[in-house]
Amino acid sequence: MAAPLRVALAGASGRMGQMLVQEILAAPDLQLSGALLHAQSARLGEDAAAFMGRSSGVRFTADAGQALQDAEVLIDYSRVEGSLQLLPLCVQRRLPMVIGTTGFSAEQRAQLQAAGAQIPLLCAPNTSVGVNVVMNLLAQAARQLGSAYDVEIVEAHHRHKVDAPSGTALQMGEVIAQAQGQRLADVAVYSREGHTGAREAGRIGFATVRGGDIVGDHTVMFCGAGERIEIAHKSSSRIHYAQGALLAARWLSKQPAGFYGMADALQLR
C-alpha cells in the first residue's frame, strides 16, 4: 500500500478541526502531520486527539513552520485572518491548501485566487457533496424559471457562527445570479427593515437565522405567481463537511497549481 497522505490542519481545535482529526485517524490512507492553532489558543500543547481520549502523537502548536513541516496538504477551517496569514508560507513551501474557512471579502478572495497561480488551492464555503450537488440544481432552476420567480435565500446556523450570510448562502446567490446573466453584487439584498417599499424584480434576498446548535440549513425559495419552489439542504452533523474536505485534500494533492472549487474535486462541472 502507498504511504499515507500527510495532512496538516489549521483551526485544529475547532468544531470542524476536531471532526477532521477524528476522520483522519479513522482513514488508513491519511496521516495527521500537524495541528495548528493561533498564539492565544487555550489548548496549545495538548494532543490533537485528546478530546477523543486518544493520542495522535501530534500536539497543537502555534508555530506554523512546525505544523506544516511534514505536510503534503493543509486543510484550513479557522478564521479569515488565520487563513490569509498561512498563504505566503504555503506558497513558499509549494504546499497545496484546502480552505473551508468562510467570510472572505472580495479583495481577500482575490488574494486567494492569486495564490492559486502558484500552488494548488481549493477554496470551498461548503465541502459537503450534497450541498455541491444542490448548487447544480439551483443553476438549473434559476435558468429554467427565469426572472418571473423571486429568489430568497434563508440560512440558519448555530449561535457561535461569526460571519453572515453564510459562505454557502453567498455561493448559492452567485450561482443563481450567474445562471441568470447577473452579478450577485448588483442584485443582492442583505437586509430589510422599516418601510422598504415593494420588492424590486430581479433581486436576490438573503435572510439569516442564528441560534443554539443548528449545524447548517440552507433553503432557496423561487417564489412565483400561485406557486413556490423550495430547494433545501439541512445538515444534522459536521461529518459530511469533513469527509468532503478529505476527498478534496486527496484530489488536490495530485493537481498542478490552480484555483479550484469543490465542483472540480467532485467532477460536477
Ligand SMILES: NC(=O)C1=CN([C@@H]2O[C@H](COP(=O)(O)OP(=O)(O)OC[C@H]3O[C@@H](n4cnc5c(N)ncnc54)[C@H](OP(=O)(O)O)[C@@H]3O)[C@@H](O)[C@H]2O)C=CC1
Ligand atoms: N467549508 C465548509 O464546509 C465549512 C466551513 N466552515 C467554516 O470553517 C470555519 C471554522 O468553523 P468552526 O470549526 O465551526 O469554528 P470554531 O470557532 O469551532 O474553530 C475555529 C478554529 O480556528 C481557531 N482560530 C480562531 N481564531 C483564529 C485566528 N485568528 N487565526 C487562526 N486560527 C484561529 C480556533 O482556535 P480557538 O478555539 O483556540 O480560538 C479554532 O481552532 C468558519 O469560517 C466556518 O464558517 C464550517 C463548517 C463547514
Ligand SMILES: O=C(O)C1=N[C@H](C(=O)O)C[C@H](O)C1
Ligand atoms: O460556520 C458553519 O458552521 C458553517 N459554515 C459554512 C458557511 O458559512 O456556509 C458551511 C456550513 O454551512 C457550516
